[in-house]
Amino acid sequence: MKVLSAQIHPYRLSLRSPIATSHGLLTERRGFLVELLDDVGKVGWGDACPIDGFGLEGLSACQNALSAGCAALVRGQRPDFSGLVGGHRPSARGALEVAFTDLSMRRQEQGFAQAFGLPVLDPPVDRLPVSGLVVGRDRREIQACAQGLMDRGHRSLKLKVADRSWSEDRIRIQELVDGLRVGVQIRLDANGGWTEDEAIQALGDLAGCPLELIEQPVAAGEVESMARLRSIASCPIAADESVVRPADLERVIDCGAADIVILKPSALGGPSTAFDMASRAAQAGLTVIVTSLLDSAIGVAAASHLAAQLPRHRPADGLATGSIFEQDLAPSIPLIDGQLSVPTGVGLGLQPDPDALEALRTGPILEFSP
Ligand SMILES: [Mg+2]
Numbered sequence: 001m002k003v004l005s006a007q008i009h010p011y012r013l014s015l016r017s018p019i020a021t022s023h024g025l026l027t028e029r030r031g032f033l034v035e036l037l038d039d040v041g042k043v044g045w046g047d048a049c050p051i052d053g054f055g056l057e058g059l060s061a062c063q064n065a066l067s068a069g070c071a072a073l074v075r076g077q078r079p080d081f082s083g084l085v086g087g088h089r090p091s092a093r094g095a096l097e098v099a100f101t102d103l104s105m106r107r108q109e110q111g112f113a114q115a116f117g118l119p120v121l122d123p124p125v126d127r128l129p130v131s132g133l134v135v136g137r138d139r140r141e142i143q144a145c146a147q148g149l150m151d152r153g154h155r156s157l158k159l160k161v162a163d164r165s166w167s168e169d170r171i172r173i174q175e176l177v178d179g180l181r182v183g184v185q186i187r188l189d190a191n192g193g194w195t196e197d198e199a200i201q202a203l204g205d206l207a208g209c210p211l212e213l214i215e216q217p218v219a220a221g222e223v224e225s226m227a228r229l230r231s232i233a234s235c236p237i238a239a240d241e242s243v244v245r246p247a248d249l250e251r252v253i254d255c256g257a258a259d260i261v262i263l264k265p266s267a268l269g270g271p272s273t274a275f276d277m278a279s280r281a282a283q284a285g286l287t288v289i290v291t292s293l294l295d296s297a298i299g300v301a302a303a304s305h306l307a308a309q310l311p312r313h314r315p316a317d318g319l320a321t322g323s324i325f326e327q328d329l330a331p332s333i334p335l336i337d338g339q340l341s342v343p344t345g346v347g348l349g350l351q352p353d354p355d356a357l358e359a360l361r362t363g364p365i366l367e368f369s370p
Pocket of ligand 1: 189191215216240241262
Protein backbone atom coordinates (compact mmCIF):
# COMPACT_ATOMS: atom_id res chain seq x y z
CA MET A 1 0.00 0.00 0.00
CA LYS A 2 1.29 3.43 -0.92
CA VAL A 3 0.20 6.51 1.05
CA LEU A 4 -0.02 9.17 -1.69
CA SER A 5 -0.89 12.13 0.49
CA ALA A 6 -1.83 13.08 4.01
CA GLN A 7 -3.73 15.96 5.59
CA ILE A 8 -4.07 17.19 9.14
CA HIS A 9 -7.32 19.00 9.98
CA PRO A 10 -7.21 21.01 13.24
CA TYR A 11 -10.63 21.12 14.92
CA ARG A 12 -12.55 22.33 17.93
CA LEU A 13 -15.67 20.71 19.39
CA SER A 14 -17.78 22.82 21.76
CA LEU A 15 -19.48 21.12 24.69
CA ARG A 16 -23.23 21.62 25.13
CA SER A 17 -22.69 21.95 28.87
CA PRO A 18 -19.31 22.41 30.63
CA ILE A 19 -17.92 19.38 32.47
CA ALA A 20 -16.36 20.12 35.85
CA THR A 21 -13.65 17.65 36.81
CA SER A 22 -10.82 17.78 39.30
CA HIS A 23 -8.53 18.45 36.29
CA GLY A 24 -10.49 21.69 35.63
CA LEU A 25 -13.56 22.93 33.76
CA LEU A 26 -13.91 21.50 30.28
CA THR A 27 -15.80 23.65 27.77
CA GLU A 28 -14.32 22.45 24.48
CA ARG A 29 -12.09 19.77 22.98
CA ARG A 30 -9.39 20.56 20.44
CA GLY A 31 -7.52 18.12 18.30
CA PHE A 32 -6.59 16.99 14.80
CA LEU A 33 -8.09 14.60 12.30
CA VAL A 34 -5.53 12.81 10.18
CA GLU A 35 -6.54 11.89 6.64
CA LEU A 36 -4.45 9.44 4.61
CA LEU A 37 -5.07 8.85 0.89
CA ASP A 38 -3.68 5.81 -0.95
CA ASP A 39 -2.84 5.06 -4.58
CA VAL A 40 -6.27 3.59 -5.40
CA GLY A 41 -8.27 6.48 -3.95
CA LYS A 42 -9.12 4.98 -0.55
CA VAL A 43 -9.06 7.25 2.50
CA GLY A 44 -8.33 6.43 6.16
CA TRP A 45 -9.01 8.63 9.19
CA GLY A 46 -7.61 8.94 12.71
CA ASP A 47 -8.21 11.33 15.60
CA ALA A 48 -5.74 12.93 18.02
CA CYS A 49 -7.35 14.92 20.82
CA PRO A 50 -5.04 15.21 23.85
CA ILE A 51 -6.47 16.06 27.27
CA ASP A 52 -4.91 16.94 30.62
CA GLY A 53 -4.36 14.26 33.24
CA PHE A 54 -3.40 11.27 31.11
CA GLY A 55 0.29 11.91 30.48
CA LEU A 56 -0.35 13.01 26.90
CA GLU A 57 1.54 15.47 24.76
CA GLY A 58 0.11 18.99 24.42
CA LEU A 59 -1.57 20.27 21.25
CA SER A 60 1.50 21.76 19.61
CA ALA A 61 3.69 18.73 20.36
CA CYS A 62 0.90 16.57 18.99
CA GLN A 63 0.70 18.62 15.79
CA ASN A 64 4.48 18.46 15.34
CA ALA A 65 4.49 14.70 15.86
CA LEU A 66 1.59 14.20 13.45
CA SER A 67 3.37 16.36 10.87
CA ALA A 68 6.55 14.31 11.20
CA GLY A 69 4.55 11.08 10.97
CA CYS A 70 2.52 12.17 7.92
CA ALA A 71 5.65 13.39 6.11
CA ALA A 72 7.36 10.05 6.77
CA LEU A 73 4.35 8.01 5.60
CA VAL A 74 4.09 9.83 2.26
CA ARG A 75 7.85 9.34 1.78
CA GLY A 76 7.07 5.63 1.88
CA GLN A 77 8.38 4.93 5.35
CA ARG A 78 6.58 1.94 6.79
CA PRO A 79 4.83 2.26 10.05
CA ASP A 80 6.63 1.71 13.21
CA PHE A 81 4.26 4.37 14.56
CA SER A 82 6.29 5.21 17.67
CA GLY A 83 9.32 5.88 15.48
CA LEU A 84 7.28 8.02 13.08
CA VAL A 85 6.16 10.45 15.79
CA GLY A 86 9.59 10.66 17.42
CA GLY A 87 9.12 9.28 20.91
CA HIS A 88 6.34 9.21 23.49
CA ARG A 89 3.49 11.01 21.73
CA PRO A 90 0.53 8.74 22.48
CA SER A 91 -2.21 10.94 20.94
CA ALA A 92 -0.32 11.37 17.68
CA ARG A 93 0.76 7.75 17.59
CA GLY A 94 -2.81 6.58 18.13
CA ALA A 95 -4.21 8.83 15.38
CA LEU A 96 -1.65 7.63 12.84
CA GLU A 97 -2.19 3.99 13.73
CA VAL A 98 -5.97 4.33 13.45
CA ALA A 99 -5.77 6.25 10.14
CA PHE A 100 -3.31 3.75 8.63
CA THR A 101 -5.33 0.78 9.88
CA ASP A 102 -8.60 2.29 8.62
CA LEU A 103 -6.99 2.80 5.20
CA SER A 104 -5.52 -0.73 5.09
CA MET A 105 -8.78 -2.37 6.06
CA ARG A 106 -10.79 -0.32 3.57
CA ARG A 107 -8.40 -1.56 0.88
CA GLN A 108 -8.87 -5.13 2.04
CA GLU A 109 -12.62 -4.60 2.46
CA GLN A 110 -12.51 -5.83 6.04
CA GLY A 111 -13.60 -4.44 9.38
CA PHE A 112 -11.21 -2.46 11.56
CA ALA A 113 -10.67 -5.10 14.28
CA GLN A 114 -9.57 -7.74 11.74
CA ALA A 115 -6.33 -5.80 11.37
CA PHE A 116 -5.26 -7.11 14.76
CA GLY A 117 -5.52 -10.79 13.86
CA LEU A 118 -8.47 -11.38 16.15
CA PRO A 119 -11.05 -14.03 15.38
CA VAL A 120 -14.34 -12.77 14.01
CA LEU A 121 -16.79 -13.29 16.85
CA ASP A 122 -19.86 -15.29 15.99
CA PRO A 123 -22.24 -13.66 16.48
CA PRO A 124 -20.34 -10.36 16.41
CA VAL A 125 -20.88 -7.90 19.25
CA ASP A 126 -22.83 -5.22 17.45
CA ARG A 127 -24.14 -3.32 20.46
CA LEU A 128 -22.26 -2.17 23.52
CA PRO A 129 -23.98 -1.12 26.74
CA VAL A 130 -22.63 2.35 27.53
CA SER A 131 -22.74 4.60 30.56
CA GLY A 132 -24.18 8.11 30.39
CA LEU A 133 -22.31 11.11 31.74
CA VAL A 134 -24.38 13.26 34.10
CA VAL A 135 -23.58 16.94 33.54
CA GLY A 136 -25.22 20.16 34.60
CA ARG A 137 -24.48 23.46 36.31
CA ASP A 138 -27.02 23.03 39.09
CA ARG A 139 -29.30 20.54 40.76
CA ARG A 140 -32.13 21.06 38.27
CA GLU A 141 -29.87 20.51 35.22
CA ILE A 142 -28.25 17.46 36.80
CA GLN A 143 -31.61 15.87 37.58
CA ALA A 144 -32.90 16.65 34.07
CA CYS A 145 -29.76 15.16 32.52
CA ALA A 146 -30.00 11.99 34.63
CA GLN A 147 -33.68 11.51 33.79
CA GLY A 148 -32.92 12.04 30.08
CA LEU A 149 -30.14 9.44 30.19
CA MET A 150 -32.44 6.92 31.86
CA ASP A 151 -35.17 7.72 29.29
CA ARG A 152 -32.63 6.81 26.60
CA GLY A 153 -32.01 3.46 28.26
CA HIS A 154 -28.70 4.00 30.08
CA ARG A 155 -28.38 1.71 33.08
CA SER A 156 -25.14 3.20 34.33
CA LEU A 157 -24.86 6.92 35.14
CA LYS A 158 -21.48 8.49 35.73
CA LEU A 159 -20.97 11.54 37.93
CA LYS A 160 -17.71 13.48 38.15
CA VAL A 161 -16.83 14.30 41.77
CA ALA A 162 -13.94 15.78 43.80
CA ASP A 163 -13.88 19.14 42.02
CA ARG A 164 -15.72 20.65 45.04
CA SER A 165 -16.15 19.96 48.76
CA TRP A 166 -17.17 16.46 49.83
CA SER A 167 -20.26 17.84 51.57
CA GLU A 168 -21.45 19.30 48.24
CA ASP A 169 -20.63 16.08 46.39
CA ARG A 170 -22.40 14.01 49.02
CA ILE A 171 -25.63 15.98 48.46
CA ARG A 172 -25.36 15.66 44.66
CA ILE A 173 -24.80 11.92 44.92
CA GLN A 174 -27.78 11.48 47.27
CA GLU A 175 -30.03 13.49 44.94
CA LEU A 176 -28.96 11.31 42.06
CA VAL A 177 -29.53 8.12 44.09
CA ASP A 178 -32.99 9.35 45.10
CA GLY A 179 -33.98 9.79 41.45
CA LEU A 180 -32.63 6.43 40.22
CA ARG A 181 -34.92 3.97 38.52
CA VAL A 182 -34.81 0.27 39.27
CA GLY A 183 -31.79 -1.45 37.71
CA VAL A 184 -29.81 1.75 37.14
CA GLN A 185 -26.46 2.22 38.86
CA ILE A 186 -24.21 5.19 39.61
CA ARG A 187 -20.48 5.26 39.08
CA LEU A 188 -18.33 8.08 40.46
CA ASP A 189 -15.18 9.47 38.86
CA ALA A 190 -12.92 11.50 41.15
CA ASN A 191 -10.24 11.95 38.46
CA GLY A 192 -7.61 11.58 41.18
CA GLY A 193 -8.92 14.60 43.06
CA TRP A 194 -9.09 13.21 46.60
CA THR A 195 -6.34 12.71 49.12
CA GLU A 196 -6.32 9.27 50.71
CA ASP A 197 -7.97 10.69 53.87
CA GLU A 198 -10.67 12.38 51.81
CA ALA A 199 -11.26 9.15 49.89
CA ILE A 200 -11.52 7.20 53.16
CA GLN A 201 -14.15 9.64 54.39
CA ALA A 202 -16.07 9.43 51.10
CA LEU A 203 -15.95 5.63 51.06
CA GLY A 204 -17.19 5.54 54.68
CA ASP A 205 -20.07 7.91 53.97
CA LEU A 206 -21.00 5.96 50.84
CA ALA A 207 -20.89 2.51 52.45
CA GLY A 208 -24.66 2.02 52.16
CA CYS A 209 -24.92 3.68 48.77
CA PRO A 210 -25.54 1.41 45.75
CA LEU A 211 -22.47 2.38 43.74
CA GLU A 212 -21.33 0.47 40.67
CA LEU A 213 -17.71 1.63 41.05
CA ILE A 214 -15.43 4.54 41.93
CA GLU A 215 -12.89 5.65 39.32
CA GLN A 216 -9.49 6.98 40.26
CA PRO A 217 -10.20 8.12 43.83
CA VAL A 218 -6.65 9.40 44.37
CA ALA A 219 -3.86 10.76 42.16
CA ALA A 220 -2.53 8.67 39.28
CA GLY A 221 0.78 7.73 40.93
CA GLU A 222 -0.69 6.71 44.28
CA VAL A 223 -1.37 3.07 43.49
CA GLU A 224 -0.42 1.82 46.97
CA SER A 225 -3.05 4.20 48.36
CA MET A 226 -5.56 2.79 45.85
CA ALA A 227 -4.79 -0.72 47.11
CA ARG A 228 -5.49 0.36 50.72
CA LEU A 229 -8.74 2.04 49.66
CA ARG A 230 -9.74 -1.05 47.74
CA SER A 231 -9.41 -3.13 50.91
CA ILE A 232 -12.00 -0.98 52.70
CA ALA A 233 -14.30 -0.06 49.81
CA SER A 234 -17.74 -1.57 49.50
CA CYS A 235 -17.71 -1.14 45.71
CA PRO A 236 -15.09 -1.88 43.03
CA ILE A 237 -12.23 0.55 42.52
CA ALA A 238 -11.28 1.42 38.94
CA ALA A 239 -7.87 2.68 37.78
CA ASP A 240 -7.99 5.23 34.96
CA GLU A 241 -5.33 7.98 35.02
CA SER A 242 -3.08 5.45 36.84
CA VAL A 243 -2.82 3.39 33.65
CA VAL A 244 -1.35 5.33 30.73
CA ARG A 245 1.43 2.92 29.77
CA PRO A 246 1.79 -0.86 29.83
CA ALA A 247 4.24 -0.57 32.76
CA ASP A 248 1.56 1.28 34.75
CA LEU A 249 -0.79 -1.65 34.29
CA GLU A 250 1.84 -4.03 35.67
CA ARG A 251 2.21 -1.81 38.74
CA VAL A 252 -1.55 -1.73 39.33
CA ILE A 253 -1.64 -5.52 39.02
CA ASP A 254 1.36 -6.00 41.34
CA CYS A 255 -0.08 -3.71 44.02
CA GLY A 256 -3.63 -5.07 43.77
CA ALA A 257 -4.67 -1.45 43.30
CA ALA A 258 -7.86 -1.97 41.29
CA ASP A 259 -10.70 -4.32 40.42
CA ILE A 260 -11.29 -2.61 37.10
CA VAL A 261 -9.02 -0.90 34.60
CA ILE A 262 -10.27 1.83 32.29
CA LEU A 263 -8.58 1.69 28.90
CA LYS A 264 -8.71 4.66 26.53
CA PRO A 265 -7.17 3.54 23.23
CA SER A 266 -6.70 7.18 22.19
CA ALA A 267 -4.60 7.86 25.31
CA LEU A 268 -2.59 4.64 25.18
CA GLY A 269 -1.01 5.23 21.79
CA GLY A 270 -3.62 3.45 19.71
CA PRO A 271 -5.56 0.23 19.36
CA SER A 272 -2.67 -2.27 19.17
CA THR A 273 -1.31 -1.20 22.59
CA ALA A 274 -4.85 -1.10 23.97
CA PHE A 275 -5.57 -4.64 22.68
CA ASP A 276 -2.39 -5.94 24.34
CA MET A 277 -3.19 -4.18 27.61
CA ALA A 278 -6.77 -5.46 27.60
CA SER A 279 -5.46 -9.03 27.19
CA ARG A 280 -2.94 -8.57 29.98
CA ALA A 281 -5.56 -7.08 32.32
CA ALA A 282 -7.96 -9.95 31.65
CA GLN A 283 -5.19 -12.48 32.26
CA ALA A 284 -4.56 -10.83 35.64
CA GLY A 285 -8.24 -11.03 36.55
CA LEU A 286 -9.05 -7.36 36.07
CA THR A 287 -12.26 -6.26 34.42
CA VAL A 288 -11.79 -3.88 31.47
CA ILE A 289 -13.92 -0.86 30.62
CA VAL A 290 -13.18 0.92 27.34
CA THR A 291 -13.78 4.64 27.12
CA SER A 292 -13.31 7.44 24.68
CA LEU A 293 -11.03 10.37 25.41
CA LEU A 294 -13.98 12.75 24.93
CA ASP A 295 -12.74 12.85 21.35
CA SER A 296 -14.64 13.02 18.07
CA ALA A 297 -16.82 10.28 16.61
CA ILE A 298 -13.75 8.99 14.72
CA GLY A 299 -11.96 8.33 18.03
CA VAL A 300 -15.11 6.82 19.53
CA ALA A 301 -15.53 4.51 16.53
CA ALA A 302 -11.97 3.20 16.92
CA ALA A 303 -12.52 2.59 20.65
CA SER A 304 -15.83 0.83 19.97
CA HIS A 305 -14.11 -1.67 17.66
CA LEU A 306 -11.74 -2.56 20.51
CA ALA A 307 -14.56 -2.87 23.04
CA ALA A 308 -16.53 -5.12 20.70
CA GLN A 309 -13.69 -7.68 20.77
CA LEU A 310 -13.64 -7.98 24.58
CA PRO A 311 -15.67 -10.44 26.63
CA ARG A 312 -19.37 -9.67 26.97
CA HIS A 313 -21.04 -8.97 30.30
CA ARG A 314 -18.58 -6.32 31.38
CA PRO A 315 -19.64 -3.05 33.04
CA ALA A 316 -20.91 -0.49 30.54
CA ASP A 317 -18.21 1.15 28.42
CA GLY A 318 -17.74 4.92 28.40
CA LEU A 319 -18.43 5.54 24.74
CA ALA A 320 -21.63 7.59 24.78
CA THR A 321 -19.67 10.81 24.73
CA GLY A 322 -20.71 12.14 21.31
CA SER A 323 -23.84 13.72 22.75
CA ILE A 324 -21.82 16.11 24.93
CA PHE A 325 -20.89 18.10 21.82
CA GLU A 326 -22.91 20.78 20.03
CA GLN A 327 -21.70 19.29 16.77
CA ASP A 328 -19.38 16.36 15.98
CA LEU A 329 -17.10 15.75 13.02
CA ALA A 330 -18.95 12.67 11.80
CA PRO A 331 -22.55 11.51 11.99
CA SER A 332 -23.18 10.41 15.56
CA ILE A 333 -22.95 6.68 16.19
CA PRO A 334 -26.49 5.47 16.93
CA LEU A 335 -27.43 4.80 20.55
CA ILE A 336 -30.36 2.47 20.97
CA ASP A 337 -31.74 1.71 24.41
CA GLY A 338 -28.52 2.65 26.18
CA GLN A 339 -26.37 0.66 23.77
CA LEU A 340 -23.94 1.97 21.18
CA SER A 341 -24.27 0.39 17.73
CA VAL A 342 -20.76 -0.60 16.74
CA PRO A 343 -20.18 0.77 13.22
CA THR A 344 -20.26 -1.95 10.59
CA GLY A 345 -18.74 -2.14 7.15
CA VAL A 346 -15.15 -1.76 6.08
CA GLY A 347 -12.49 0.03 8.13
CA LEU A 348 -13.84 2.15 10.97
CA GLY A 349 -17.28 2.08 9.36
CA LEU A 350 -17.49 5.84 9.77
CA GLN A 351 -16.16 8.88 7.93
CA PRO A 352 -16.21 12.59 8.77
CA ASP A 353 -18.92 14.78 7.35
CA PRO A 354 -17.10 17.25 5.01
CA ASP A 355 -19.37 20.17 6.02
CA ALA A 356 -18.77 19.53 9.74
CA LEU A 357 -15.05 19.17 9.15
CA GLU A 358 -15.03 22.61 7.49
CA ALA A 359 -17.33 24.22 10.06
CA LEU A 360 -15.30 23.00 13.05
CA ARG A 361 -11.86 23.68 11.56
CA THR A 362 -9.68 26.05 13.60
CA GLY A 363 -6.83 26.71 11.19
CA PRO A 364 -5.29 25.84 7.82
CA ILE A 365 -5.25 22.22 6.72
CA LEU A 366 -1.68 20.90 6.73
CA GLU A 367 -0.93 18.97 3.54
CA PHE A 368 1.77 16.40 2.89
CA SER A 369 2.71 14.86 -0.43
CA PRO A 370 5.92 13.24 -1.69
MG1 LIG B 1 -12.08 8.57 34.46
